[in-house]
Amino acid sequence: MAKASSASLSYESLAIGIDIGGTGTKYGIVDRNGNLLFSGEMTTRGFASVEAFIDELHKNLLVLIDKAGGSGRMRGIGVGAPNGNYYSGTVEYAPNLPWKGILPLAKMIQNKFQLPAILTNDANAAAIGEMMYGAAKGMKDFIMITLGTGVGSGIVANGKLIYGHDGFAGELGHTIIIPNGRYHEGTGKKGSLESYASATGVKLTAIEKLEQHTEPSLLRGVPKEKLDSKHVYDAAIQGDELAKEIFDFTGSILGLALANFVMFSSPEAIILFGGLTKAGDLILKPTRENMEANLIQVFQNKVKILVSHLRESDAAILGASALVWDMKN
Amino acid sequence: MAKASSASLSYESLAIGIDIGGTGTKYGIVDRNGNLLFSGEMTTRGFASVEAFIDELHKNLLVLIDKAGGSGRMRGIGVGAPNGNYYSGTVEYAPNLPWKGILPLAKMIQNKFQLPAILTNDANAAAIGEMMYGAAKGMKDFIMITLGTGVGSGIVANGKLIYGHDGFAGELGHTIIIPNGRYHEGTGKKGSLESYASATGVKLTAIEKLEQHTEPSLLRGVPKEKLDSKHVYDAAIQGDELAKEIFDFTGSILGLALANFVMFSSPEAIILFGGLTKAGDLILKPTRENMEANLIQVFQNKVKILVSHLRESDAAILGASALVWDMKN
Numbered sequence: 125m126a127k128a129s130s131a132s133l134s135y136e137s138l139a140i141g142i143d144i145g146g147t148g149t150k151y152g153i154v155d156r157n158g159n160l161l162f163s164g165e166m167t168t169r170g171f172a173s174v175e176a177f178i179d180e181l182h183k184n185l186l187v188l189i190d191k192a193g194g195s196g197r198m199r200g201i202g203v204g205a206p207n208g209n210y211y212s213g214t215v216e217y218a219p220n221l222p223w224k225g226i227l228p229l230a231k232m233i234q235n236k237f238q239l240p241a242i243l244t245n246d247a248n249a250a251a252i253g254e255m256m257y258g259a260a261k262g263m264k265d266f267i268m269i270t271l272g273t274g275v276g277s278g279i280v281a282n283g284k285l286i287y288g289h290d291g292f293a294g295e296l297g298h299t300i301i302i303p304n305g306r307y308h309e310g311t312g313k314k315g316s317l318e319s320y321a322s323a324t325g326v327k328l329t330a331i332e333k334l335e336q337h338t339e340p341s342l343l344r345g346v347p348k349e350k351l352d353s354k355h356v357y358d359a360a361i362q363g364d365e366l367a368k369e370i371f372d373f374t375g376s377i378l379g380l381a382l383a384n385f386v387m388f389s390s391p392e393a394i395i396l397f398g399g400l401t402k403a404g405d406l407i408l409k410p411t412r413e414n415m416e417a418n419l420i421q422v423f424q425n426k427v428k429i430l431v432s433h434l435r436e437s438d439a440a441i442l443g444a445s446a447l448v449w450d451m452k453n
Numbered sequence: 454m455a456k457a458s459s460a461s462l463s464y465e466s467l468a469i470g471i472d473i474g475g476t477g478t479k480y481g482i483v484d485r486n487g488n489l490l491f492s493g494e495m496t497t498r499g500f501a502s503v504e505a506f507i508d509e510l511h512k513n514l515l516v517l518i519d520k521a522g523g524s525g526r527m528r529g530i531g532v533g534a535p536n537g538n539y540y541s542g543t544v545e546y547a548p549n550l551p552w553k554g555i556l557p558l559a560k561m562i563q564n565k566f567q568l569p570a571i572l573t574n575d576a577n578a579a580a581i582g583e584m585m586y587g588a589a590k591g592m593k594d595f596i597m598i599t600l601g602t603g604v605g606s607g608i609v610a611n612g613k614l615i616y617g618h619d620g621f622a623g624e625l626g627h628t629i630i631i632p633n634g635r636y637h638e639g640t641g642k643k644g645s646l647e648s649y650a651s652a653t654g655v656k657l658t659a660i661e662k663l664e665q666h667t668e669p670s671l672l673r674g675v676p677k678e679k680l681d682s683k684h685v686y687d688a689a690i691q692g693d694e695l696a697k698e699i700f701d702f703t704g705s706i707l708g709l710a711l712a713n714f715v716m717f718s719s720p721e722a723i724i725l726f727g728g729l730t731k732a733g734d735l736i737l738k739p740t741r742e743n744m745e746a747n748l749i750q751v752f753q754n755k756v757k758i759l760v761s762h763l764r765e766s767d768a769a770i771l772g773a774s775a776l777v778w779d780m781k782n
Contacts, residue, residue, distance in 0.1 A: 265618040281615045288719020289594040299713040384628040390617020
């Protein structure tokens with residue numbers, strides 16, 4: 125009996141987690157404790173069709189599945205993808221993915237791998253990863269915000285992810301913070317959080333500020349088309365005033381948005397994640413200050429702003445894989 | 454046996470619901486099916502202390518309790534109050550109530566009535582009323598917004614009210630819609646939804662527009678200090694252009710705010726409630742249009758904007774009483 129139990133333990137079920145991003149796709153095999161046993165990555169771009177992408181993904185993952193003891197050990201596959209819908213398993217009109225329209229991605233992956241598959245949007249997957257294995261461990265109410273090329277979000281209330289009636293809840297990057305503000309290419313809307321508090325937004329703010337001001341700045345040495353948030357960061361830590369102003373401005377908008385989110389769901393913490401958080405206090409300080417300044421008394425000095433301590437590539441894989449343990453079948 | 458069962462049915466438990474507002478307090482006795490059997494109201498103002506207020510409330514309710522078969526039939530008391538906290542049973546720093554600081558209101562009522570008492574904020578109570586007996590019956594994801602003297606809100610996701618980690622979630626009236634916009638006396642913040650989309654907000658918009666424009670308007674006949682949203686409504690239905698503009702403006706701000714709320718929790722419907730909804734399409738039409746205009750594609754033409762069909766005085770009493778059925782003790 126003891127031996128059988130130990131044998132079954134070493135052959136415990138594993139889950140596959142896949143994080144499909146606009147440029148790259150990451151995948152891995154995860155155990156119940158959130159240990160990422162094997163992982164890999166590939167490009168999302170350049171495939172003739174979504175079927176060709178899934179073929180390649182399958183080929184790559186088979187190598188890892190074999191290393192992990194074969195398909196029989198896999199309980200299922202969890203997928204995080206932009207505009208992914210938890211209820212329908214579809215990806216709908218994702219502006220950042222090369223495939224258009226409504227894709228039945230969970231079903232396609234399920235058929236290819238012959239394993240049950242479940243899907244959610246990438247930011248929701250990351251929020252689940254944070255809740256199970258990261259900075260939000262043990263929290264029942266928090267908001268996860270990814271500040272990358274775009275701004276994604278996953279909202280947890282009463283210990284559960286908010287999917288909304290249609291599975292699309294948590295698009296905080298598209299909330300309008302500055303009415304009639306900066307135009308957003310992808311959506312055609314003006315003044316959304318994403319148009320300011322993303323890597324793209326920081327770049328646009330940098331270009332605007334360089335044009336509006338005449339003061340010298342290290343950023344003037346960078347060709348406009350190459351300018352990115354990394355340049356702004358490098359300049360700011362060297363004391364460049366204009367670069368610091370760019371982060372101050374970005375943080376002021378992010379902080380105002382966070383105040384509104386807090387007055388919505390009153391989270392214990394907001395977990396920030398993604399490239400822009402690397403700027404540390406350059407962006408976090410103005411964000412905190414402007415959040416507090418816009419909160420009514422009852423919410424002030426209560427909400428933690430935390431930076432994810434999971435490796436960026438891991439959170440979404442872990443979160444996607446965690447979906448598998450809750451699957452009905 | 455049949456007789457005993459029928460006797461116990463006619464003596465089934467009842468719940469007391471109390472809705473404490475800034476000016477008036479309403480109360481009633483409700484059965485499990487949401488029938489308001491007996492009800493009454495009194496002023497919230499003019500008492501020397503909160504204890505004196507509770508004494509009077511107790512005296513008034515005793516009459517109804519006797520009519521309904523005595524205290525023994527009462528399962529408990531549910532209370533809705535501004536800034537009421539579901540977790541702690543306290544009312545904290547309510548700007549619209551005559552009593553300041555942190556009041557252990559649930560405990561005080563429990564001691565006075567010798568019945569278990571439970572408390573939440575007034576808008577949350579109304580949301581529960583709508584979910585159990587009103588326009589949101591059967592819905593698992595909706596947002597209730599009261600457009601009265603102020604703007605209150607209750608948010609339901611996954612079939613549960615969102616209280617947040619501290620019990621204060623759902624203060625959508627204080628979210629900032631127009632950064633650096635209109636000053637809000639009560640909070641000292643600028644540009645909140647409440648500063649525009651409340652009865653007070655409509656009055657301020659009317660005064661502003663009367664000053665900015667020179668066109669004739671029926672509203673010019675009303676002394677500024679007496680002007681209220683009812684005058685604006687009366688003028689608008691008589692075709693007064695300025696009055697219509699006031700509702701258009703109010704609806705445009707409310708619609709923008711609703712778009713942001715939809716992108717947060719993706720509700721099936723938004724239930725509007727309170728005095729301003731009496732303006733009907735004068736305010737609902739611009740609200741709908743501006744909500745849709747600010748939503749990204751995936752949310753468009755999906756979310757119903759409904760007006761509560763519960764009697765205004767009843768929803769919060771019903772919702773507060775409904776809390777009683779879920780009480781642990």
